[in-house]
Amino acid sequence: MFSGEFSLIAVFFLGLSLNLTPCVYPMFSITVSLFAAEGASRKKAFFHSLVYALGICLMYSILGAFAAATGSFFGSWLQNPWVLAGIGVFLLIPALSMFELFHLHIPGLPSHIPGSGFLRYLVSGLFAGIVASPCVGPPIIGLLAVAASQNNPPLAFWLFFVMSVGLALPYVILGTFSGALSKLPRSGAWLVWIKRGLGWVMIAWASFYFSLAIFPGSFKWVLPVLMIAAGIDLAWIEKGNHKPFFEILKKVIGIGLIAAALFFVFKPQSKAEVVWELYSPSSVSLTQPQGKPVVMDFYADWCIPCHELDATTYRDERVVKALEGFRRIKVDLTKEDDEAAQALVEAFEIEGVPTILFLGGNGEEIKPMRTAGYIGPDEFLLLLKAYESELKK
Numbered sequence: 001m002f003s004g005e006f007s008l009i010a011v012f013f014l015g016l017s018l019n020l021t022p023c024v025y026p027m028f029s030i031t032v033s034l035f036a037a038e039g040a041s042r043k044k045a046f047f048h049s050l051v052y053a054l055g056i057c058l059m060y061s062i063l064g065a066f067a068a069a070t071g072s073f074f075g076s077w078l079q080n081p082w083v084l085a086g087i088g089v090f091l092l093i094p095a096l097s098m099f100e101l102f103h104l105h106i107p108g109l110p111s112h113i114p115g116s117g118f119l120r121y122l123v124s125g126l127f128a129g130i131v132a133s134p135c136v137g138p139p140i141i142g143l144l145a146v147a148a149s150q151n152n153p154p155l156a157f158w159l160f161f162v163m164s165v166g167l168a169l170p171y172v173i174l175g176t177f178s179g180a181l182s183k184l185p186r187s188g189a190w191l192v193w194i195k196r197g198l199g200w201v202m203i204a205w206a207s208f209y210f211s212l213a214i215f216p217g218s219f220k221w222v223l224p225v226l227m228i229a230a231g232i233d234l235a236w237i238e239k240g241n242h243k244p245f246f247e248i249l250k251k252v253i254g255i256g257l258i259a260a261a262l263f264f265v266f267k268p269q270s271k272a273e274v275v276w277e278l279y280s281p282s283s284v285s286l287t288q289p290q291g292k293p294v295v296m297d298f299y300a301d302w303c304i305p306c307h308e309l310d311a312t313t314y315r316d317e318r319v320v321k322a323l324e325g326f327r328r329i330k331v332d333l334t335k336e337d338d339e340a341a342q343a344l345v346e347a348f349e350i351e352g353v354p355t356i357l358f359l360g361g362n363g364e365e366i367k368p369m370r371t372a373g374y375i376g377p378d379e380f381l382l383l384l385k386a387y388e389s390e391l392k393k
Contacts, residue, residue: 007155008162014139015166017198021135022191028174028181031128035121035175042176048121049175053168055125057161063140064160067147080336084213084302091206094138098199100192125168136167139198142205155373189240193250196238200230208304216301216334224261231257274314274323276330281340293391294327294359298350301334305374306354316377322384358391366390 019025035048097103143163147156174180204226211219235254242250276297299306313319331341333353344350348357348365351372358369369387384391 008158011143011159011163012166014143015163016169017194018136018139018167019170020191020194021198022187022195023135025191026187028170028184031171032174032178032181035171035178045178046172046176049172051118051121052125052128052175053172055122056128056168056171057125057164058122059126059128060140060160060164060167061157063144064147064157067144067156067160069153081213084209088206088209088213091142091202091209094141095199095202095206098135098138098195098202135195138202142202189242190246193234193238193240193242193246197230197234200226200233209302212302224265227257227261227264231255231261270315270317272315272317272320274320274328276328279329279331279341279344292325292327292361294329294363295323296329296331296348296357296359298331298333298345298353298355298357300332300353303353308374309354313375313377313380316380319377319380322381358387360391 019028031052032049035045035052143159147159204223207222207226208219211217211222231254233254234257235251238250279296297309299309331344332338333341333345333350336342354373356371356375358366360366366387369383369390371383375383
């Protein structure tokens with residue numbers, strides 16, 4: 001759900017959508033006008049807007065680096081259900097603020113720094129997110145929690161960088177071609193509707209962590225309910241002073257969400273599925289060669305990419321068939337006090353979940369095959385094929 005190319009595409013569009021919030025969109029004309037101030041040429045306006053965008057990217061990339069640096073600590077915290085529930089509350093509060101139930105006031109800085117030249121536009125871009133924090137802040141908080149939980153530092157960094165590119169791109173385009181500003185629709189109630197839609201996304205994130213804390217595995221049923229509720233709310237309950245076209249668009253999107261939720265619930269599930277045995281010292285001995293290759297999957301209930309592996313890669317018919325000749329072992333790291341699992345973590349030097357490792361028939365790990373993070377079916381099959389001879393040893 002939050003890994004690989006799909007996650008990067010999703011956060012890019014998240015960054016673009018943040019420009020449509022009531023705190024950001026009305027400021028476009030003011031911000032862009034500064035890029036072409038004092039009769040600046042198009043080339044100079046492009047340079048100004050590009051430096052401003054660079055400041056935005058730099059700010060959020062720093063946040064991504066922070067998420068990456070704290071990922072391992074975050075993973076250990078997520079083994080506690082109280083921490084999971086706390087993250088849910090942490091995400092739910094700003095989500096509710098997106099519905100105008102109350103306002104989160106975060107101290108801001110001037111959107112434009114006095115002075116001239118490169119530094120002025122760079123610093124202005126650095127603090128652009130802080131100025132727009134009442135609208136931009138809640139989704140960023142949610143992304144920060146999700147990125148840190150991936151235990152994948154490169155992904156955490158790139159999530160924020162790509163999101164910031166989406167957020168900054170309109171400034172470069174409009175700053176270079178300032179005439180395009182006149183073609184943008186005016187601010188209005190539709191911006192509040194978009195903010196409300198982002199609020200539903202935040203509620204979904206909060207619900208994911210609540211479900212992990214209370215009843216792991218329940219989110220696959222909670223998500224369709226939230227999609228139906230969001231569709232009804234955005235299509236019919238939200239009452240803004242919208243134009244006829246936007247009223248139609250609201251209902252199309254609402255019906256689309258409801259239809260997607262129903263498809264999610266009733267879509268045919270693949271009958272193919274990798275069958276695992278759960279690791280325990282009494283039933284699984286890894287000190288002796290197994291006589292056949294072994295695949296081990298280290299996972300945790302709170303791990304988002306682990307759920308994605310189960311839903312996609314391990315349900316692929318080709319993967320199921322390819323692993324028939326393997327001994328397939330799952331190691332549950334959800335509980336920190338599981339001494340047997342932790343001993344295995346130390347023995348194999350596991351740094352995070354999900355981690356997939358392979359042992360040859362001789363009982364020795366084939367270290368180049370070790371995979372940390374989500375891996376799709378095609379990549380998984382290529383990995384098996386590349387080391388086919390080593391697995392048979």
